[in-house]
Amino acid sequence: MSKKDDILKAAITLFADRGFQDASMTEVAKMSGVSGATVFYHFKSKEALFLIALETVKDGIIQEFDQYLSEHDFESGLELAEGIISFYLYLAGTMEEWFLLLHSHYPYKLALVNEECRSHLEKIYNSLVDIFERAVALGREDGSISAGDSRKTALVIFSMVDGVVRFKIYNLYDTGALFNELINSCRKILKYKM
Amino acid sequence: MSKKDDILKAAITLFADRGFQDASMTEVAKMSGVSGATVFYHFKSKEALFLIALETVKDGIIQEFDQYLSEHDFESGLELAEGIISFYLYLAGTMEEWFLLLHSHYPYKLALVNEECRSHLEKIYNSLVDIFERAVALGREDGSISAGDSRKTALVIFSMVDGVVRFKIYNLYDTGALFNELINSCRKILKYKM
DNA sequence: AAAAACTGACTGACCAATCAGTAGAGGTGG
DNA sequence: CCACCTCTACTGATTGGTCAGTCAGTTTTT
Numbered sequence: 125m126s127k128k129d130d131i132l133k134a135a136i137t138l139f140a141d142r143g144f145q146d147a148s149m150t151e152v153a154k155m156s157g158v159s160g161a162t163v164f165y166h167f168k169s170k171e172a173l174f175l176i177a178l179e180t181v182k183d184g185i186i187q188e189f190d191q192y193l194s195e196h197d198f199e200s201g202l203e204l205a206e207g208i209i210s211f212y213l214y215l216a217g218t219m220e221e222w223f224l225l226l227h228s229h230y231p232y233k234l235a236l237v238n239e240e241c242r243s244h245l246e247k248i249y250n251s252l253v254d255i256f257e258r259a260v261a262l263g264r265e266d267g268s269i270s271a272g273d274s275r276k277t278a279l280v281i282f283s284m285v286d287g288v289v290r291f292k293i294y295n296l297y298d299t300g301a302l303f304n305e306l307i308n309s310c311r312k313i314l315k316y317k318m
Numbered sequence: 319m320s321k322k323d324d325i326l327k328a329a330i331t332l333f334a335d336r337g338f339q340d341a342s343m344t345e346v347a348k349m350s351g352v353s354g355a356t357v358f359y360h361f362k363s364k365e366a367l368f369l370i371a372l373e374t375v376k377d378g379i380i381q382e383f384d385q386y387l388s389e390h391d392f393e394s395g396l397e398l399a400e401g402i403i404s405f406y407l408y409l410a411g412t413m414e415e416w417f418l419l420l421h422s423h424y425p426y427k428l429a430l431v432n433e434e435c436r437s438h439l440e441k442i443y444n445s446l447v448d449i450f451e452r453a454v455a456l457g458r459e460d461g462s463i464s465a466g467d468s469r470k471t472a473l474v475i476f477s478m479v480d481g482v483v484r485f486k487i488y489n490l491y492d493t494g495a496l497f498n499e500l501i502n503s504c505r506k507i508l509k510y511k512m
Numbered sequence: 513a514a515a516a517a518c519t520g521a522c523t524g525a526c527c528a529a530t531c532a533g534t535a536g537a538g539g540t541g542g
Numbered sequence: 543c544c545a546c547c548t549c550t551a552c553t554g555a556t557t558g559g560t561c562a563g564t565c566a567g568t569t570t571t572t
Contacts, residue, residue, distance in 0.1 A: 143423050145339040159519045229337050229422050232488040249490060276499040287481025294426040296443060305470040312510050313503045342527060353553045
């Protein structure tokens with residue numbers, strides 16, 4: 125692996141662990157075994173490094189979901205939705221860094237003034253909500269789901285799952301203990317009609 | 319209002335807006351119209367100021383919910399649950415600062431090494447989940463709710479609502495557009511039995 | 513030899529925290 | 543009434559340290 129990759133990997137870890145402001149470029153350099161100046165040779169500024177870190181996380185998340193969906197078959201839209209939730213929780217466990225970065229405040233503040241940042245965030249959330257929405261739409265066709273508006277239902281389910289992930293990565297509650305309850309709640313939202 | 323209160327108020331705004339590390343004591347001083355040294359006269363360190371800001375938010379949230387619950391009557395446990403959700407979203411709109419502070423990474427990192435911080439966070443979340451849990455338990459008694467485990471159901475509902483609040487304060491999606499969907503989803507989770 | 517990768521030493525800006533000292537309110541003795 | 547004292551609130555100036563970013567020059571690769 126090239127030194128540039130080492131730096132990027134260290135940056136993701138540190139930005140996730142400490143947040144943008146509290147992660148110093150000196151630390152990134154130390155963690156990746158290069159001198160401070162080398163970091164600036166490969167990345168023109170701290171903000172630029174953060175944006176590339178965010179882009180890497182974006183690509184990682186999207187690629188992982190693509191792979192998961194291509195490797196599994198689902199009997200119904202409802203089963204697909206449950207699979208996505210399970211995989212989201214699994215990924216948040218194995219790739220905790222990605223979700224810590226995604227739950228930190230900085231990218232959302234930067235997105236207000238930086239179009240590239242906004243674009244990365246939109247891509248991530250749109251991709252994830254799209255996946256849920258496709259499951260809902262599919263389930264409505266095959267009869268396994270009877271919820272109303274696909275997009276809004278997908279958004280609420282996503283915010284529920286992401287809320288549980290947040291509790292997990294901030295050490296508030298254990299996701300494992302809530303997994304069954306989460307899947308059950310999701311089924312109820314999707315199966316029933318008010 | 320005393321200068322100490324001015325400082326605390328400015329600190330809450332700045333910590334919420336920029337996070338702990340990016341909010342400087344000089345800025346807090348400037349915003350509250352005192353000299354830099356005065357901030358340290360009233361609060362012994364930046365961390366101590368943050369802890370008091372968090373405590374103030376804790377007291378504010380708990381007091382607001384106490385008042386809301388004492389001023390309203392509810393026909394059933396289900397109606398109470400819906401009222402709590404509505405009020406949570408309302409409060410996140412009017413007191414956005416509180417929820418920004420509560421969604422920032424720093425307090426959860428500090429909680430790992432600082433007991434006082436951990437205690438504040440636990441108090442906030444336990445109070446909120448308790449309120450939901452009481453609604454679920456009440457609804458099971460009066461027949462308006464048929465969900466399983468009260469605590470776990472309360473946790474999932476809370477994480478769903480808090481997830482939507484996060485989308486709102488991070489400018490990802492508009493809470494208003496999701497309100498009806500959220501209430502509907504909550505009803506489904508609470509009313510039906512798998 | 514030329515280009516790319518890399519580094520040590522440095523700079524200016526900023527920041528948390530300190531400290532010596534000022535201003536004024538309130539109390540006390542003469 | 544005043545002279546003196548004390549305590550709280552407050553401040554300007556300073557300090558030691560950290561940080562992002564630069565640059566001139568060295569090493570490695572092609």
